[in-house]
Amino acid sequence: MISWIQNHLIRHGRWIFLTLLTVIIVAFVFTIGNTPGCTTNQSGYEAQPFYGYDLNSSHEMEKLSQKLLLSTILKTGRPLQNQQQFQSQLLSRITMLHIADTIGIPAPSKNSLANYIQSQALFRGPDGEFSNDAYTRFIDTIETDPDIQQDLIVLVLEEDYRIAQVEAAISGPGYFLPSEAISQVQLNRTVFKIAVAEINYNTFDPEIPLSEYTLGQFYTDNIMRYKIPERMQTSYVKFPVAPYKASVDTFSEEELRAHFTANRARFVAAYETTQTKPEEIADASTAPVVTFENVRSAVIADLTAKTAQNLANKAAQDFALTLYRNSIQRDTPEFKELLTIRQLEMIEIPPYTAKEAGSRGLPAEMLESAFAMSENRYFSDVYPIDNQGFGVLIFSKRLPPEVPPYPAVAEIVKADFIAQEKRRLFNEEGMRLKEELSARLETETTFKQAAEELGLTVNEYEACTLAEAPKTINRAVLQRVQSMDQGGLSPMITIGDTGLFVYIDSKNVPKIKADDEQLKQAEKFLQRYGAFVGASATLNELVANGQTDE
Numbered sequence: 001m002i003s004w005i006q007n008h009l010i011r012h013g014r015w016i017f018l019t020l021l022t023v024i025i026v027a028f029v030f031t032i033g034n035t036p037g038c039t040t041n042q043s044g045y046e047a048q049p050f051y052g053y054d055l056n057s058s059h060e061m062e063k064l065s066q067k068l069l070l071s072t073i074l075k076t077g078r079p080l081q082n083q084q085q086f087q088s089q090l091l092s093r094i095t096m097l098h099i100a101d102t103i104g105i106p107a108p109s110k111n112s113l114a115n116y117i118q119s120q121a122l123f124r125g126p127d128g129e130f131s132n133d134a135y136t137r138f139i140d141t142i143e144t145d146p147d148i149q150q151d152l153i154v155l156v157l158e159e160d161y162r163i164a165q166v167e168a169a170i171s172g173p174g175y176f177l178p179s180e181a182i183s184q185v186q187l188n189r190t191v192f193k194i195a196v197a198e199i200n201y202n203t204f205d206p207e208i209p210l211s212e213y214t215l216g217q218f219y220t221d222n223i224m225r226y227k228i229p230e231r232m233q234t235s236y237v238k239f240p241v242a243p244y245k246a247s248v249d250t251f252s253e254e255e256l257r258a259h260f261t262a263n264r265a266r267f268v269a270a271y272e273t274t275q276t277k278p279e280e281i282a283d284a285s286t287a288p289v290v291t292f293e294n295v296r297s298a299v300i301a302d303l304t305a306k307t308a309q310n311l312a313n314k315a316a317q318d319f320a321l322t323l324y325r326n327s328i329q330r331d332t333p334e335f336k337e338l339l340t341i342r343q344l345e346m347i348e349i350p351p352y353t354a355k356e357a358g359s360r361g362l363p364a365e366m367l368e369s370a371f372a373m374s375e376n377r378y379f380s381d382v383y384p385i386d387n388q389g390f391g392v393l394i395f396s397k398r399l400p401p402e403v404p405p406y407p408a409v410a411e412i413v414k415a416d417f418i419a420q421e422k423r424r425l426f427n428e429e430g431m432r433l434k435e436e437l438s439a440r441l442e443t444e445t446t447f448k449q450a451a452e453e454l455g456l457t458v459n460e461y462e463a464c465t466l467a468e469a470p471k472t473i474n475r476a477v478l479q480r481v482q483s484m485d486q487g488g489l490s491p492m493i494t495i496g497d498t499g500l501f502v503y504i505d506s507k508n509v510p511k512i513k514a515d516d517e518q519l520k521q522a523e524k525f526l527q528r529y530g531a532f533v534g535a536s537a538t539l540n541e542l543v544a545n546g547q548t549d550e
Contacts, residue, residue, distance in 0.1 A: 050091070051098035051546045061090075068093055070156050077121040093163070095542050099170075100162040108161040116161045170538045174531030181522040185512050192481055193463040193505040194473070197451035199433065201497040206425040208418055218417045219406045225416070226409050231351040231399040232370040236362070237344050239316040240389035244308035251303055259303045260292050267295045267302075309387075316382040316390040319344070323379050330378045330394065351399055366393050430492030430499050437501060438489055447489075447503040456501070463506065477502050 048055040055061065068090050072080050080086045108116060117123065118130035122138065125131030219226070251259075260267060268290045292299070319342065328334045339346065349360055354371060358364040366383040373380070373395035380393035406413065433454055440450035448458045461470060466478055480490050480502050490502040512519055 051094050053094055064090060064094065066152070067156050067159065070153065071160050074120045074122050074153075074156070075160070077124075091543050091546070092539060093159075095539065095546055096163040096166050097159060098546070099166045099542070103166075103169075105162045105165050107158045113157060113161060116157060116164070120157075167535055171531035171535040174527035174529070174534070176523070176526035176530050178523075181519055181526055182512050184522045184526070185516065185518050186509055187482060188467065188518070189465060189510045189512075191463050191465055191506075191508040192469075193461070193507075194469075194477070194481060195447050195451075195458060195460045195503045195505055196473070196477060197437070197447070197456040197458045197501040197503070199430070199456055199492070199499040199501075201422075201426055201494075201499065204422070204426050204429065206422060206429075208421045208425070210414070210417075215410070215413055215417055216406060218420075219409070219413045222416070223403060226412065227401060227403045229353045229355075230401050231353050232367070233351050233396040233399055234367070234370050235346040235348045235394045235396065236366070236391045237316075237319065237339070237394060238347060238385065238389055238391050239312045239319070239344075241305070241308045241312045242388075244311040244315075245304055247311070248304050248307045251300065256296070256299050256303065257292055260295065260299045263302070267298055270298065271295050313382065313384075313390050315342075316392055320379055320382055320392050330375075330396075346394065362391065366391060369393060370395050426499065427492070427494070430494070434489065434491055434501065437503075441487075441489065441503075447505065451501070460505075463508075474500065476500075 046056065053060050053064070065086075068086070069079065071093070072078075072089070080089065117135075123130055123135045125134055271290050271294055319338070322328070322338065323335075326334070328338065338344075349362070349367070352360055352367060354368065357367040360367055362385060363383045366380055369380045370393060373393075378395040380395075382390050382392055385391045433456070436454055437447070437450055440453070441447060445453075448460060451458045459472075461473060464470075466482070469478055474495055476493055476495055477500060480493060481504060484490065484502070484504050484507075486504050486507040488504045490500075492499040492501055494500075
C-alpha cells in the first residue's frame with residue numbers, strides 16, 4: 001500500500017494540483033485583491049513584510065493562496081468558509097513555515113510522507129479510514145488535466161507535514177487538573193429535580209406616578225435619544241404604465257404567436273388552473289393540449305402590459321438622460337418646461353432618515369440614493385415602482401440633525417419613561433419575590449406552595465440529567481442549575497417578557513471511580529483542549545509579532 005501511494009504521489013505529482021483548485025480558486029482568488037494586507041497599490045506601492053513574504057505582493061500571495069486552498073481541501077475535505085478564515089489561515093501558514101525553517105525541521109522521508117497522506121480527510125472512506133478507492137478516484141479525476149502545475153501537491157503535503165511537527169512542538173502536553181475531568185463527568189451524570197416559578201412582565205401593572213417635572217427631567221437626561229438624524233427632502237417623478245397601454249397598437253399574428261412560444265409554459269400553467277380537471281386521466285397522452293387559440297386573450301393582455309411597461313421605462317430613462325445631457329438644473333425654467341411638455345408631476349415625499357428609507361412605500365434603493373446626491377447631481381437612476389410604473393428621485397435638500405423641543409415629543413417621552421420605570425419596578429419586584437420565597441422556604445412550606453401563594457406560576461419537572469432535560473425548560477435555566485446546590489434558589493432570571501425563579505428540589509451527584517471509561521474520555525478531551533489552547537495562544541502571538549516587526 002505504501003509503495004503504491006509513493007509511486008502515484010511522486011510520479012504523478014505534476015498533475016495533482018487539480019479540480020480542487022478549479023472549484024475553489026474561483027471563490028477565493030478575488031480576495032487576494034480585496035483582503036486587507038494582500039493588495040497592491042501600484043500608484044504608491046509599499047511593501048508589507050511578514051516573515052520573509054510581502055503581503056502586498058499579489059504574485060507571492062497568489063502562490064501562497066493556492067497552497068492554502070489545496071491544503072485545506074486535503075485536510076478537511078471542504079473549502080474555506082469565508083474571507084476572514086482565509087486570511088487568518090494564510091498568515092498562520094506563513095508563520096508556521098517560518099518556525100519550521102528557523103528550527104530546521106526537515107522534509108519528510110518517503111515513508112513518513114506516505115503515512116501522512118493516509119491521514120488526509122479527502123482520502124478517507126465512509127468508515128473514516130484511508131480509502132484506496134477514494135485516492136484512486138481522486139487521481140483518475142485530475143490525472144488527465146494538462147494545465148496542472150508540476151509537483152504542487154507534493155510540495156503542499158511536505159509543507160503540511162512540517163507544519164504538523166511544529167504544531168506538535170508548540171502544543172505541549174496539554175495540562176489539566178484531574179478534578180476538572182471528574183467535575184465534568186459528575187455534571188453530566190448529576191440528576192436534578194428542578195422547579196421553575198414564572199412572573200409575566202406583560203401582566204405586571206405597577207402604579208407609575210407621572211408629572212410634567214418628572215417627564216421634563218427624563219427628557220433632559222435622555223435628550224440625545226430624541227435627536228433626529230439627517231433627513232432627505234425629496235420628490236419623485238412617476239411614469240405609470242397604465243397611460244401607455246392605450247397607446248399600444250394592435251399586434252400582428254406573428255408577434256402574438258412569438259410571444260406565446262417564448263412564454264408557453266407560463267400561459268399553459270395559468271390556463272390549466274382555470275379549467276375543471278377530470279378526477280382521473282388514465283393516460284397522460286390523452287390529456288387535452290393547450291393551444292395558442294385557447295390563451296389568445298391572455299397573450300394579448302400580457303404582451304400589451306409588457307409593451308406598455310417598456311414604453312414607461314423608456315420614457316423615464318429618456319427623462320433622466322435629458323436632464324443629464326442638457327445639464328438642466330433643478331427648479332429652473334428649463335426643468336419646469338420639461339415637466340410641462342411631458343405632462344409630468346413632481347410628487348413630494350415626506351422627509352426621511354436613512355433608517356426610514358424602507359418605510360415610505362417606495363423602493364428603498366431609490367430613496368437611499370438621495371444620501372449620495374447634491375445640488376449638481378440631484379436626480380437618481382430609474383427605479384421600478386410596484387410593477388405599476390417607474391420613478392426618478394429628485395433631490396431637494398438635506399435637513400440637518402436636530403433635537404425636537406419637548407412638546408413635540410412629549411408622548412414619546414411619556415411612553416419611554418413608563419417603559420423604563422416598569423422595567424425597573426419589575427426588577428425590584430423580582431428581588432422582593434426572591435426574598436419572600438427564601439423566607440417561606442425556611443419553614444416547611446414547599447417551593448410550589450410558596451410560589452403560588454405569591455401569585456407565581458410553577459412548573460415542576462421530573463428528576464433528570466441535563467442531557468435528558470425536557471425541551472420545554474429554557475436553556476438559561478439549565479445553565480443556571482449547573483452552579484446551584486440542592487435547596488438553592490436563583491435570583492430572578494429575565495428572559496424576554498418572563499421572569500424565572502429556579503429552585504433545586506434535589507441534586508444527586510455521583511461518585512466517579514478512577515477507572516471510569518467516561519472519566520478517561522474526559523481526561524483525553526481536556527488534554528487535547530489544553531494543548532490546542534496553548535498552541536493557539538503561541539501562534540497568535542507569533543502572528544502578531546510578524547505583523548509588527550519591520
